Amino acid sequence: MKVMLRKDAKGILSAYIPKKDxxxxxxxxxxxxxxxxxxxxxxxxxxxxxxxxxxxxxxxxVEARRLGE
Structure with missing residues (x-):
């Protein structure tokens, strides 16, 4: 699945999955x-x-794989 990874102004990493919003x-x-x-x-x-x-x-x-579906 497509996943957007980003870091906010506080340095916290997050992942956004567009398909699931x-x-x-x-x-x-x-x-x-x-x-x-x-x-x-x-x-x-x-x-x-x-x-x-x-x-x-x-x-x-990136293209990531969800584990434990």
Whole structure:
């Protein structure tokens, strides 16, 4: 699914899923760098993000996979 990742003025990461018109903050990451790992949203959804470099600028739209559907 398409997911837009962004960081707000306070530095909080969030994910927006246009198909569901859903925006939720990212509350945890399985590893220090979110790229190529799994993040958990405030609503409990877990998303596997693609592998990208740590210098990747936000906001960005990526193809992510929802786990545990």
């Amino acid at each position: 859903l925006e939720e903050p990212i509350v945890s990451m399985e590893q220090a760098d979110m790229w190529g790992g799994v993040v958990t949203l405030a609503n409990g959804w877990r998303l596997e993000l693609p592998q990208m470099g740590p210098e990747t600028a936000l906001p960005i739209t």
